[in-house]
Amino acid sequence: MTRAVSAVADVTVFLLLVGAAAGAIVGGVGSQASTATANPAAAQAATLATSTASVEYDLVVPPFEGHEPPDSATRRRRTSHGTVAELLGEAAMSGVTVDGERLSNAGKNFESRVGATTRDRLHSRGHRTAVRVTWSPYPGAPVGSAYHVGDRPPETVDVRAATVTVPSGMENVSEPARDAARTSGYEGVAAVVARSVVDGLFPPAQSRYALRGGYPADVLMRARYERMAELTGTTVAVERDSTTELNRHLTAALAATLRTDMRSRYDSPDDAARAVRTSRVRVTVRTWSP
Known part of the structure; x- marks a missing residue:
């Protein structure tokens, strides 16, 4: 099985498949060449939403009394496949926090590998690029997640932005x-x-x-x-x-x-x-x- 269950479940219930698909693209992302020319972030966002990747990572298993691993290993190699935007969404959900405290560290290697894959896909001649991935049930909620790839842009530069959304694994309520x-x-x-x-x-x-x-x-x-x-x-x-x-x-x-x-x-x-x-x-x- 090549794709683990979404990291919404912290890459833990890896026995089932997720059929997530990149959602509506906003912020000026479109198929018209003029859009990409006017806003280079739009072209980058479109790339993340449409290009696919396979990410190999180590699932880190915490020690747990009475549940010793059969071979004394604490890592399990897994592979997740999807669009880069989907993988970024999963990486963000892997790091969900409550009041700033992580729910689990098991997916940290997954998050690192997704970051490396994303950097490999983002090529924009003459521009610097950063990606910010966020989820919360409502703005400022005590439960949420934030995941970054690349450096934050300086406050003094002109920044172009575009956003794509992907499913979080939560019901729309x-x-x-x-x-x-x-x-x-x-x-x-x-x-x-x-x-x-x-x-x-x-x-x-x-x-x-x-x-x-x-x-x-x-x-x-x-x-x-x-x-x-x-x-x-x-x-x-x-x-x-x-x-x-x-x-x-x-x-x-x-x-x-x-x-x-x-x-x-x-x-x-x-x-x-x-x-x-x-x-x-x-x-x-x-x-x-x-």
């Missing part, structure tokens, strides 16, 4: 969030968003399969659940509870955090709901003259 705002206020919006995030990071069926499978999927998924519980201030019993129950505990804990954050950030539940964007990762290309 914009409409349910608006409905929840009308019926249940901030609490309802937070619950909808938290459920989308937790089920995206821990797809119940795939997570159950991983926990019941062999090394290293079981170790990675167990460590992931327990780390998420730690970051959200709750506890889980991975060996006892079903993945549905585990996700329910995590959702409740994350929803409480999001509710508090939304109250401080938005003037009304409707405003909070309108800001919800769970399902897309933004891949922004920026170019400038050296």
Whole structure:
């Protein structure tokens, strides 16, 4: 199997396939030559959205008491294939954080290899290029991710930018969030968003399969659940509870955090709901003259 499951699951549930496809390209990216000439970032973004690559990486498996690897190895070689934009999206989702703390380090080598692949694909004569990949369920949320390739452009130069979006692995809950705002206020919006995030990071069926499978999927998924519980201030019993129950505990804990954050950030539940964007990762290309 050449492509692991999306790094939304931290490159852990690698037994299933992801059928992600690059989404709508915005910011001036198009097929017209004049567009690329006027905005070199548009041509670079189009390249990322359409060119494909295979990335070989080492899946780093954390030590876990009672789950010793069969051959004492802590790394597993994997290969992921997709458009470069998809791989960038997966790299960003591999590094999801809660309150600035990473959920897992298992995909760090994957992130590094995707960065190297991206740099190899970006060629723009007479321009410098950087890529910023971001995801959050709404702007400024305490859970999110940010991934960079290349140097940040200086503040003093003229920067051109273009953006392509790819799926995050999270359900699109914009409409349910608006409905929840009308019926249940901030609490309802937070619950909808938290459920989308937790089920995206821990797809119940795939997570159950991983926990019941062999090394290293079981170790990675167990460590992931327990780390998420730690970051959200709750506890889980991975060996006892079903993945549905585990996700329910995590959702409740994350929803409480999001509710508090939304109250401080938005003037009304409707405003909070309108800001919800769970399902897309933004891949922004920026170019400038050296």
